[in-house]
Amino acid sequence: MALDPVIKEYGKKFIKEYRRVLSAIKRYDRIAIFRHTMPDFDALGTQLGLATWIKDNFPNKEVKVFGDNHVTFTPRLYREMDSANQTWFKEPFLAIICDTGNTSRIADPRWKKGKFKIKIDHHPDVEHYGKISIVDTSAAAASEIVVNMLLNFKGNYFISKEAAFYFHSAIVGDSGSFKYSSVSRHTFAIAGELVSTGISVSEVYQKMFLKQIDDLKVTAYVLNHFEVSDKGVAYYVLDAKIQEELKITTERGKENVNLFANIEGINCWCSVTEDVKDHCWRVSLRSKDIPINGVAEMFEGGGHAQASGAKLNSLNDLPRLIEELGKLF
Numbered sequence: 001m002a003l004d005p006v007i008k009e010y011g012k013k014f015i016k017e018y019r020r021v022l023s024a025i026k027r028y029d030r031i032a033i034f035r036h037t038m039p040d041f042d043a044l045g046t047q048l049g050l051a052t053w054i055k056d057n058f059p060n061k062e063v064k065v066f067g068d069n070h071v072t073f074t075p076r077l078y079r080e081m082d083s084a085n086q087t088w089f090k091e092p093f094l095a096i097i098c099d100t101g102n103t104s105r106i107a108d109p110r111w112k113k114g115k116f117k118i119k120i121d122h123h124p125d126v127e128h129y130g131k132i133s134i135v136d137t138s139a140a141a142a143s144e145i146v147v148n149m150l151l152n153f154k155g156n157y158f159i160s161k162e163a164a165f166y167f168h169s170a171i172v173g174d175s176g177s178f179k180y181s182s183v184s185r186h187t188f189a190i191a192g193e194l195v196s197t198g199i200s201v202s203e204v205y206q207k208m209f210l211k212q213i214d215d216l217k218v219t220a221y222v223l224n225h226f227e228v229s230d231k232g233v234a235y236y237v238l239d240a241k242i243q244e245e246l247k248i249t250t251e252r253g254k255e256n257v258n259l260f261a262n263i264e265g266i267n268c269w270c271s272v273t274e275d276v277k278d279h280c281w282r283v284s285l286r287s288k289d290i291p292i293n294g295v296a297e298m299f300e301g302g303g304h305a306q307a308s309g310a311k312l313n314s315l316n317d318l319p320r321l322i323e324e325l326g327k328l329f
């Protein structure tokens with residue numbers, strides 16, 4: 001079937017890079033796929049989708065995925081990451097790093113040992129790395145770019161249902177279920193290609209967003225304790241003690257942040273979660289339409305216009321964060 005013209009048109013800007021990526025994949029028998037720490041749907045879905053695609057189309061290659069597993073998505077949605085001892089990294093391998101703007105956020109430092117490195121990402125290009133770099137900040141998800149690339153490869157390649165399942169979860173995750181302003185006709189065209197492999201869209205959603213009854217208690221806590229500033233900045237704080245009481249890990253503190261999306265009078269919203277291990281407070285920021293990544297960068301973070309992450313060294317810095325966000329509105 002002919003490729004949707006919108007997919008072809010999008011691919012034109014990276015066609016030279018795509019050719020080089022395909023030739024690198026063909027050249028290396030050992031390939032490792034990396035992505036950012038504290039992974040989300042896009043990080044894991046893109047990583048596993050690409051690994052699955054390579055294995056499906058080049059069965060003789062050894063393909064590994066590295067990084068931390070997710071506290072709840074593994075193994076419900078994503079298979080466990082691979083392990084490998086130091087000797088594996090001594091032989092030449094191709095390292096493909098997805099969904100990661102800066103090298104300090106790559107989940108496994110052994111990406112550096114890759115003989116040839118490729119970056120594919122949709123975060124602002126704050127650090128240029130890799131022999132090949134494919135970055136498009138207008139893409140809703142890193143997966144959207146990767147799937148465009150696979151569809152534009154010249155050759156007799158296919159996307160399996162398993163790979164499509166991973167890629168689709170990545171797009172759904174980073175596009176806020178196709179609700180963010182980053183969603184374009186191209187995003188839908190790519191999703192259409194993935195759905196055409198026969199995946200069940202409802203199964204993807206059910207696996208992604210499955211909750212436990214205890215999770216409702218966390219939601220109830222957040223709804224009972226959030227604050228909204230006079231500029232419409234909503235936030236909630238989960239300190240270590242309350243995380244213990246609610247039986248959640250630090251990584252899960254941000255799970256309720258989008259309760260505040262689409263509420264009249266709320267312009268942006270954040271979760272603030274104490275991280276005892278790292279002696280800091282992790283902030284997830286989301287915004288209706290005004291970009292908040294500039295403020296995230298002021299607080300040791302970064303990310304996208306409408307979804308960013310940041311870090312506070314002390315809760316005493318919270319009023320300043322809320323004030324800086326308030327200045328945007």
Ligand code: AMP
Nearest residue numbers: 284285300301302303304307308309310
């Ligand atoms: P989170 O709130 O952790 O879900 O992050 C929202 C988005 O911001 C994701 O796309 C992250 O990859 C990105 N992000 C989070 N923290 C950082 C950071 N320190 N630097 C750059 N991007 C980040």
